[in-house]
Amino acid sequence: MTKISCEIIKDLLPLYHDGVCSDQSKQLIEEHLEECETCRAELAQIAADIQMPPQQPSAKEEGTAIKNIALHWSKSKLRAFVKGVIIAAAVCGAALGVYYGLFCWQIVNVSSDVIEISNVCKMADGRIAYNVRLTDGYDLNYVRFENDGKGNFYFVPLRPVIKHKAITQNGLHNTYDEFDIAEYNANGQEKGIDVAITAVYYGSPDDCILIWKQGMELPAASSEVENMFNYDNVFVINNSQQQIISIGIHFDDQSAGMSNGDNSPLKSGEQVSFDLPIDKQTAFAIEVTLASGETITSQSFSLLPNEQMNLYIEDKDNGGISITEH
Numbered sequence: 360m361t362k363i364s365c366e367i368i369k370d371l372l373p374l375y376h377d378g379v380c381s382d383q384s385k386q387l388i389e390e391h392l393e394e395c396e397t398c399r400a401e402l403a404q405i406a407a408d409i410q411m412p413p414q415q416p417s418a419k420e421e422g423t424a425i426k427n428i429a430l431h432w433s434k435s436k437l438r439a440f441v442k443g444v445i446i447a448a449a450v451c452g453a454a455l456g457v458y459y460g461l462f463c464w465q466i467v468n469v470s471s472d473v474i475e476i477s478n479v480c481k482m483a484d485g486r487i488a489y490n491v492r493l494t495d496g497y498d499l500n501y502v503r504f505e506n507d508g509k510g511n512f513y514f515v516p517l518r519p520v521i522k523h524k525a526i527t528q529n530g531l532h533n534t535y536d537e538f539d540i541a542e543y544n545a546n547g548q549e550k551g552i553d554v555a556i557t558a559v560y561y562g563s564p565d566d567c568i569l570i571w572k573q574g575m576e577l578p579a580a581s582s583e584v585e586n587m588f589n590y591d592n593v594f595v596i597n598n599s600q601q602q603i604i605s606i607g608i609h610f611d612d613q614s615a616g617m618s619n620g621d622n623s624p625l626k627s628g629e630q631v632s633f634d635l636p637i638d639k640q641t642a643f644a645i646e647v648t649l650a651s652g653e654t655i656t657s658q659s660f661s662l663l664p665n666e667q668m669n670l671y672i673e674d675k676d677n678g679g680i681s682i683t684e685h
Contacts, residue, residue, distance in 0.1 A: 363391055368398050376405050465501040465517040468563045469493060474516070476561055476568050478535075480584060481577040483638040484664045488537040488584050489570055491561055497522045499531040505564070506547050510557040512538075513564055537588050539665075585636070592667045593633040595645060597625050599672045599680050602650035606672075608633045609656075610643035624650060638664055645670060645682050657682035 368391050374380040375388045392399050473495040480488050493499060497518065505513040516531070525532050544555050560567035571577070595606055602624040625631075635641060645657040662668055673681050 363387055365391075365395060365398055368392075368395070369401055372398070372402050372405055376402065461521045462519050462523075464519055467518045467520060467522075468566065469499065469516040469518060471562045471566045471568050474561055474568050476570055478584075479570060479577060480580040482537065482580040482585055482588065485541065486537045486539045486588070487559070487571050487577065488535060488580050488588065490535050491533075493532040496524055497532065498525040502531060506543070506550075506552055506556070507564060508547075508552045508554055510554050511564070512543060512556045512559045513567060514559070514561045514570075515563050516561070535584065535587055592635055592662065592665075593643070593670070594630055594667070595632070595670045595672065595682075596630045597627060597672045599674050600627055601674065601680055603647055603672070604650050605648045606631050607646040607648070608635075608643055609646060610635055610637075610641055635662060637662065640664075647672060647680065647682065655680060655682070660684065 368388055371380060371384055371388055375385060380388070392402065473493050475492045475494055476489055477492070478488075478490040482488055491514075493516070499516050499518060501517050503515040503517060505515050507513070514536075538559060540556055540559075547554075547556070558572040559570045561570055562568055593608060595608075597603060597606070604624060606625070635643060640661055640663050642659045642661050644659050647655045647657075649655070657670070660668065660670070668684060670682055670684055673683070675681050
């Protein structure tokens with residue numbers, strides 16, 4: 360019989376071990392194994408490599424394994440949730456930061472090419488009024504004040520990176536404004552700036568338009584402009600429990616009054632205000648009318664231009680009322 364090589368026998372050994380080879384092949388393999396120590400060792404190794412099926416776990420072990428799997432899954436789920444929350448918060452924060460930086464952060468200077476200054480005039484109290492209009496049609500929400508300490512004062516208009524169209528006709532993009540050089544000088548001194556302001560500009564220091572400079576001749580403001588900046592300067596606070604029907608003011612042969620219109624009493628704690636259009640020190644008096652018809656007139660008070668005064672109506676111990684400045 361022809362001798363079969365070890366390589367062929369080794370290929371047939373797994374089938375021989377599992378008992379699935381033919382009878383003829385089995386006989387050939389066994390004859391070869393009787394004479395070949397190497398192939399016998401190979402067969403022994405095949406038998407050793409085949410493991411017995413693992414022992415089935417007990418019910419207790421299965422329960423412990425399931426609990427461990429569930430615990431691991433829960434921890435993994437929690438970690439994934441926390442990670443998701445952190446990532447979502449980071450994404451939202453980044454998106455919010457981008458939105459704020461592009462749409463809300465006022466950092467872009469408005470070019471002087473679109474700034475139009477007109478109707479610069481001097482008011483009776485020395486303030487300077489002017490009209491500013493931005494001609495590009497975009498809105499403006501912020502103007503920064505800047506004093507360079509060298510006598511120059513700037514109104515610096517700022518916009519976000521992405522600007523939007525103006526939706527109203529008037530606003531900071533188209534408005535009348537005023538400034539008081541004396542007030543700005545006083546504010547500068549409080550901040551340690553001793554140099555008086557000699558020029559006022561609209562725009563950044565590198566790109567601006569002159570509004571006013573010392574020695575400039577300005578026309579007097581019209582009555583419309585004067586009235587535009589005529590603010591209430593006398594405030595009367597009612598702290599009385601009495602039935603007050605109206606509160607009036609008298610000055611320079613003029614008078615003005617305030618009531619509810621239906622003769623209902625003014626509420627305690629209610630405040631009324633009056634505008635005294637004055638350009639010099641002016642005396643005035645307050646007149647209070649009670650529900651009984653009695654009229655009580657205060658002492659004379661004195662008010663200076665650009666000054667404000669708070670007066671209080673209070674009950675007296677004798678049943679009357681007093682009108683005093685605190």
